[in-house]
Amino acid sequence: MSNTDFIPSERIEKAIYLIRGEKVMLDRDLADLYQVQTKALNQAVRRNSDRFPTDFMFQLSEKEAADLNRSQFVTGSEKHRDPRFRPYAFTEQGVAMLSSVLRSKRAIIVNIEIMRAFVKLRQMLASNAELSRRLDKLESKYDKQFRVVFDAIRQLMATPGRNRKQIGFRLRSAKK
Numbered sequence: 110m111s112n113t114d115f116i117p118s119e120r121i122e123k124a125i126y127l128i129r130g131e132k133v134m135l136d137r138d139l140a141d142l143y144q145v146q147t148k149a150l151n152q153a154v155r156r157n158s159d160r161f162p163t164d165f166m167f168q169l170s171e172k173e174a175a176d177l178n179r180s181q182f183v184t185g186s187e188k189h190r191d192p193r194f195r196p197y198a199f200t201e202q203g204v205a206m207l208s209s210v211l212r213s214k215r216a217i218i219v220n221i222e223i224m225r226a227f228v229k230l231r232q233m234l235a236s237n238a239e240l241s242r243r244l245d246k247l248e249s250k251y252d253k254q255f256r257v258v259f260d261a262i263r264q265l266m267a268t269p270g271r272n273r274k275q276i277g278f279r280l281r282s283a284k285k
Contacts, residue, residue, distance in 0.1 A: 116142060116219060121226040126198070128173060132230060133198035134223070135169075135177075142219045143211060150211070151197060157210045165203035169195050201227045 124138035136154075140147040154161055169177065174195045199207065201224070208220040 116222045118222065118226055118229070121223055122230065125226065125230060126177070128169070128177075128198050129167070131198070131200050132227065133200055134204055136197040136199070139199060139204065139207065142223070143207075143213075143216055145211070150207075153210045154197070154207075160206050160210065161203055164200060165206055166197055166199050168197050171195065 121142070124134050124142070125132055126135065127133075136150055137147045140150040143150065154166065177196070204223050204227075205220060208216050
């Protein structure tokens with residue numbers, strides 16, 4: 110069995126959230142992937158707290174935890190109001206640091222797959238940004254071309270100036 114068959118990438122990608130402008134994974138999802146209890150994962154992190162600065166890991170606020178539960182159609186429980194039980198969110202760097210804390214063969218394999226998922230997500234976002242940039246460029250290009258057409262139509266619609274020669278027959282007044 111190869112590493113990529115070990116954990117479906119879709120499973121990992123679905124566990125990556127955007128919270129506080131960061132792509133993160135929650136402690137409960139990571140614990141599930143590592144096949145350890147969430148409590149055990151968090152205890153290992155607490156024992157090595159110096160390895161997890163706030164840009165590697167942060168605890169969700171009560172509102173963030175409630176919003177997350179609502180978005181997943183899970184009823185919120187009272188325990189999420191207690192700071193001891195609110196989920197922790199790990200950034201890509203925090204997830205990478207977990208492999209050094211958990212020290213198991215599965216942790217290494219899981220971390221490799223998670224890093225691949227983060228890279229894939231980053232590539233998809235970059236691709237979308239490039240596509241958006243190209244679309245903006247095309248849009249501005251066609252706007253300029255259509256502007257010329259509209260300007261020509263406006264000139265055709267403009268009322269004739271006073272110094273234009275009149276076209277047609279003139280009746281001459283009869284001289285008497």
